[in-house]
Amino acid sequence: MSLSITLVIVAQFLIGFGVVTRLRVATNGFSLAGLSMLAGMGVSSVLPFIVQFVHLPIAPKSVFFGLGLVALLSLLLLRGQLIYLREIAAWSRLSVRLCELPFLAFWAYLLFISAWKCAWFPNQPFDTIVGPDLVATFAVKEHTLVSSVFTEHLSSVSVFSNQPFYAPFTAMQQVIYLLAAEGHGPFAFGKVWLTVLVVAFGLFFYGELRERIHPLLAGILVTLLACAPELFAYTLLVQTDWANAAFFAAGVILLERYLESAQRGYLTGSALLFAMACWTRTETIFFVPIGSLLVFAKTIRSSPATAIKRSVGLFLACLLPVLFWNYSFLRGYVPLPPHASLGSIHGITEGYVPHLLQIYKSMNAQVVFDADYWNYAVPIFLFLTVLNVISFRDKHGLSLLIWIAAVYILFGLFIQHIDGANVPYTFRRGFFKLLFLMYVYLGTTSLFRWLSTWLYRWEGRPDNSTVSVKAGS
């Protein structure tokens, strides 16, 4: 790995490390490392815009200086956090057990080939080369985000869709990593950030599951997800959806912690990650109200004013990147061709309900129950959910089931009303979000907690699946 790419990764990690440590949202060393990288990648993707707005060229020197500066500033957030860091980085929270080794080896086997394919091949998906990578490539070539793609090309052709106007996270990561690769070497195509993101999310996801349930069970759940072919395919194909699902699921996980503990650090962390999810795919903003409603419902009894403030605050935090990208930058800063379509909403038509039901039917047939995409991940989730509900009949993980149901319902409405949204592409890749949430849910069910307790008792250990690290105030 070239020195500049290593430095970029380190800088992004440090940016996130300061923020995540300050918020005290990680529960162990694995989730701290993963979440730091995720948050750092998210925050750093704003940097090319700052460089652009201060009239500096999009070039290695300016962008890397900016990254270094933000990383240093972020390290200032570590003041007074040493005890917390010691606590979550304790050996008991980091040590890997023998039973985890086979799973780790298998994931490494999959990750290795994913990383190789991702790095070796140039970007291939149509959506990427006419969208984020087109924007990034010319931003790097022409040293400006307002490149000839926007100023000359789009206005001179009659056929173009909305891919160049996709939310900017993917394009900005491509910009940063293309600058670091300098057009040569094994990472010449700038795509290595996707592998870094997959590893980061994997660490966080596994770290969180492992904190709630026995590592053996966490390993089984992650392996079932890892064997979903479609989910795996997008660990090597640069698109917006994997990153979006990772930010979204991480946001839901932190919000779940907030609903359990009412500690504000989790809410702030969750708002940051949801905002990043909206910064990755704009339509995510339609799913954020689910979180706002859950926050509202949780807090309304104790303090109605706080309930309103926090739920609205969560939504506004996510609206900010959407407004910035779609209105300030695209319609304000960048001259758009007059026939540009950034997506439009169509109203209620005749036969509304039958058409909507037809959409849900297609979603189920073409995506949810298409085993070629997910192998056993969906049926096993459904089986274990039914088993858990029948056996335990309690409310553990109910909010996650609400997330899953609401996101699914909203996807149908979204496809019904938004031009260009469809089942085979939009929902298929949007389903990554639901898949992650399904397995987060399983990790919180009474069934898995009961199994974990049983395993811990068998080995003569106290059940350490509860979170003892305090989140930020």
Next chain:
Amino acid sequence: MRKPSATPLYKARISTNARQFWFTQIIYLMAGSLTLFAILSLPRNGKWLSTTIDRFYNQRQKLGKQTDVATRKREGYGDAYIYTELIRQRCQPDDYFLVPPQQYLIRNAYQQGKSTGYAWLYPSVLYYHLGKAVHLLDMTAPDSLLQRATHTFWVYENKIFLLTFKEHNRPLVLGEFRKYDPHFFAYTPKQARAYYTQSKP
């Protein structure tokens, strides 16, 4: 008074605990391995690993040693690389390449592009590969601009050639291209096939 050293009983307890610990760990290792084996042996998982993942590893064995960027682009971009390189070699930055209507290529050279649906012809794909190596024009450009076109793709005997415009062939080519909808675009091979199987224009 002498402090009692670690007694044999204490040592024995530590040793029993350590033995117990490792016994548990070994059992877990076996349980983890067996569970993983069971998951990977499920028919769909097994098939995925032995086809897709194996194919990827074979691909790595075949291609992994080649590190130069041009080879990787050729392998990754397929048709797009072949045709855009042809344009790059034959055109100058002040030339105008007329993007033929996609329907024209699908209709006349379907076999050649059926696996890609001619998605490489999409103007933004051409711009992604060519940048400012040539000016791109499409059939919606005003007639005055179309007259400036210097090159295009033309089909002869079901094969695509790079054609240089001359005074004598320009009316013929533009006349042929005008038979097709310039706004049509098939994004997938399926859409291209659907168009191809329709009646002729």
